Amino acid sequence: MKTASGQDERAAAAQGRSGAVRLIIAAACVAAGALVMAMVFGGAANPRIIPGLPDQGMFTRWMLPVSKLTMNAAGVLTVGLLLTATVLLPSDKGVLRPAALGYVKAAAWSALIWSGAAGATLVFGASDVLGMPVGELLAGNELSSYAAQTEQGVALVLVVLFAVAIAFFARGAITAGAAAWLLVLSLITLLPPPLTGHSASSPNHGLAITSAAFHIITLAIWIGGLAVLGVHALRGGKHLDEAARRFSAMALWCLIGVGLSGAFASMARLASVTDLFTSTYGLLIVVKVVAFCGLGVLGWWHRRRTLPELAAGRRNAFIALATGEVLLMAGTMGVAVALSRTAPPPVNLPTDRAFELLGYPVPPPLTLGNVLTLWWFNLLFAVLAAVLAGLYGAAVLRLHRRGDRWPVGRTLAWYTGVVILVFATQSGLARYSPVLFSMHMVEHMVLSMLVPIFLVLGAPVTLALRALKPARRRGDRGPREWLTTILHSRVIRVIGHPAYATVVFVGSTYALYFTPIFGALMQEHIGHLAMTVHFLAAGCLFFWVIIGVDPSPHGLSHVYRLLLLFVTMPFHAFFGVALMSMSEPLAPEWYDQLGRTWGPSILADQSDGGAIAWAFGEIPTLIVVVALAFQWYRNDERRARQAERRADARAARTGGTGDAELDAYNEYLRRLNQAAGNAD
Missing domain, CATH: 1.20.1630 (Formate dehydrogenase/DMSO reductase fold)
Known part of the structure; x- marks a missing residue:
């Protein structure tokens, strides 16, 4: 019986392999x-082959x-x-x-x-x-x-x-x-x-x-x-x-x-x-x-x-x-x-170098109305914003249906960050960003120093860990197990270190703008996307270390977090001052090709960008300080409640107040009172 069963299994396996091979061959034939x-x-x-031309x-x-x-x-x-x-x-x-x-x-x-x-x-x-x-x-x-x-x-x-x-x-x-x-x-x-x-x-x-x-x-x-x-x-x-x-x-x-x-x-x-x-x-x-x-x-x-x-x-x-x-x-x-291999239908395009580089003509002179109305669709960040908003909302809804609570403040912070992200990448700000260095710097500051603050305060990882269900099979890896594995990985321990996060947040800015990297990235649309993604990722990493609610491999006290914030932010001010002091424009080969005929000169606009970088840091710093103070207060309050619960438990076991010093003092007074009574 065992031999026959083994032969049947081998025959079934051989038949399965044969079927798989036939499927692969059939798919190859259909594709060809x-x-x-x-x-x-x-x-x-x-x-059509034209005589005389290479073939x-x-x-x-x-x-x-x-x-x-x-x-x-x-x-x-x-x-x-x-x-x-x-x-x-x-x-x-x-x-x-x-x-x-x-x-x-x-x-x-x-x-x-x-x-x-x-x-x-x-x-x-x-x-x-x-x-x-x-x-x-x-x-x-x-x-x-x-x-x-x-x-x-x-x-x-x-x-x-x-x-x-x-x-x-x-x-x-x-x-x-x-x-x-x-x-x-x-x-x-x-x-x-x-x-x-x-x-x-x-x-x-x-x-x-x-x-x-x-x-x-x-x-x-x-x-x-x-x-x-x-x-x-x-x-x-x-x-x-x-x-x-x-x-x-x-x-x-x-x-x-x-x-x-x-x-x-x-x-x-x-x-x-x-x-x-x-x-x-x-x-x-x-x-x-x-x-x-x-x-x-x-x-x-x-x-x-x-x-x-x-x-x-x-x-x-x-x-x-x-x-x-x-x-x-x-x-x-x-x-x-x-x-x-088929040529797309011909399209009548403007004979404009700016259109070739940007995908659209140079926009009209910069005004607040144009920034608010001349929106430019960016598929990557539109999808990113939709995914961030959808997944977060689905997780909150799952907790609500389960009867669990999720802080409203975290939800508001998260969606505030998503809305600002959409504005920075889809509005007229994104259309003017490749044309004016000052608008590029506004987008940079918003994506690296404003959007990440609200996203980090939304605690998305903590929400995911609470909303995701464990894998059905013991020992298997579902989404929750994969997330836990990533959080405990060596890579996260390295990039989550405060020193690494700070160097990336500050050092990459200097390396980008004071080397030829900026000019090279501006020449390609992929370069624009890479810079934008980097700004957002570097900001999220840094502010996760400073005010992150989610689990972190390197816990810092609130004093060190505040100190790290005040040590880091002046570097952005120095960066702005350095931009304002430059006598040569950044990426002139890019801005010269656009042929912009309105607004300040390239160098004057660059100086305006430096002023924006110098002044912008005050707003995020204020928000982070308020958030840190609130977190510090909540942490002390939570520790006080934990100490009270431990004291109450100790009092229930010993019959005292639960406070060792207070109990000793009460015992001292009792002994004094007893000694006075004996003397009388």
Whole structure:
């Protein structure tokens, strides 16, 4: 019986592996077929060749999209393998179980394929851009120049290096934490190529770049997670019902993210809605929209019907639906690669250098009314604000439904910070920030010294720890366990140290503006986003140390917190004075290109920015001092109540007052009174 049972298990495992291989081959065929049809329809397969101009040849014309498709598929598969091992499958006290460990090892091989495909894309991309056949390209030095001097080349080199690093470290990863870091690195590795394609050359390149980043990340999590989950089901893997339940909740948010980011990306590249139906580029977008709607319907059906059947032990319904979704997703990937090889419809743009740099013309002269009315949509911070507001509100609502209380003051502080964040990144202040250094400095000060104060006082980590439920399985890691692990990690101990937080908060400001870094970052939209994110993150880190309510690895007394505040803030005043004293403008190559014809000169505006930096620190300092005084008072009051409770408990045990000194004094008086009575 045991032998027969063992043979049946081995036969089932072999059949599962065979089914998984068939699914992978079918997905590859569907993706390749969709790529070919979309390229033929879009005209990329047979472009018009002008005699006398360089031609890369038919081999490059087809191998470039094939290598791109392979690169994208391998990257998505790597993300899916690491996601399944880290998040979807349960772990055992932070250690990966055998199935999850096998997926991490498989991610090492997929990352190697990812690296190789990126290298091939680099070669064929250089051949395409330079108009040289591959043989001639490899015989000369043009490939190295393309890889080192062009944005597309540098992006692909980064993919090659990062993918090799993922493959190397995945071989030795045995813990959920290590796999999580690899997952984060794989998501980062996905970003460079799409950010240097059509997105960077779109009319509204800021919106296009940000939406492309959101699109590729959410799509990779969605497609990769479902593909590996389907393979896990075909192999008869354990904990499929738990993994499917977790993925279902995640897929809903991925569906929303893919839909919104795709819509914004299309808006950034198309001049009007009619372009969707009058150009081949628009028609390919329509095909993607239809496929997206189909995936949405399948996902709804999956949540409604197959999850209950899977919980009841019936896998076949889930396998059938997951297979259909994976094949449809593979076809969508093929269309997406063909879309990147299809020229978008022409757009009539102003012949204005400022428009090329900013994505909009230089705004009119600065007035308070223009700051309040000339809003500029920033997708990254709009999503960030929506997520911060939504998650915090959902957590407070969960506590309320459970019958627990959450301080109203913390809620008001949190939403005050979110509102100020929206104003600083979406209003006319954000539109004028790249044009005037003084407005840039206002945005800098608000994001680093005002918004973080209110966000930190909202105590989001404490709220999350109270609202999140423990994992269903003992020893597994759910959101609450992951948050606790992060709080106790070595990384948090390092970045949460007061010295580190202070150096980042103060030192990065001097390093940014008094080195060429500022001028370099101003030249790219990614640089603008990086500066803004850094301002916000550095401020949150510093004020978490000073007035943070959330758990901290390095507790400071209120005296030291106050001292650290008064030692740090003068450095911002010195920074402002240094700006006002400069005789040369910062980043003149950026501001000269804008051609602003109104307002103060570049140097005078820079001096105004220095004055703002010098004076702005008083407002945050006052708010922090008031918050510290209140926290100090509440802490002393809490300690007094604790001392009273301990004294009452001691009195109940001993029959005294509970205060040792008072009891001794009362005993002394009693003995004196007794001695006087004996003398009488």
